[in-house]
Amino acid sequence: MGGVFITFEGIDGSGKSTQARLLAEGLRARGDDVVATREPGGSPGAEEIRALVLEGDPDRWSPETEILLFTAARRDHLERTIAPALSAGKIVVCDRFADSTRMYQGLRGPGLRETVDKLHKLMIGREPDLTFIIDMDPTKGHARAKGRGGTEERFEDFGAALQEQMRAGFLDLAETNPSRCVVIDGDRAPEAVAQDVLGVATARIAQS
16 A cells, blocks of 8 residues: 655745644654655755755746756655655655645746646656645744744745735635645644644545
């Protein structure tokens, strides 16, 4: 039997990375074999591309170039980490996947979403079994993200307006993909959010 592929999406500062980690820990605690990974990254080659796209000035790359870079990273990640784990029957918990490219690059210009989807179909060809969208007020999420003071803040530097656009995009994605996407209110204590996430995930895993 194949594994289960679970992803987390949301605006910067929504707490999705924390929830991805807590879900992996919760599933391991009940005896599941879990591979926790992230995007961009998750494999040596993809981690190298991560530095290119997440650091530097906001105008370092055009959206079109970013689409190519993210897709290249995702292909390496899929080949070296995700696909082997799923083939071995493991549960893969991933912090971001293709939906982030659909939002962060696909919504930034006419026709870009179609480009993202065409490249995804050609080079990736795999959707998650379950996607959690951790929902957060864009202003609050942006302030939280900027407050981290890290080096990977290129997209945060676009400002709160981009986060508002991304949030709307993620919520629309959930509406059009109800069998895959579950929206979770992230503006609560992390433990409360994690409890809801674990409940949904274990029910979905039991169905697989």
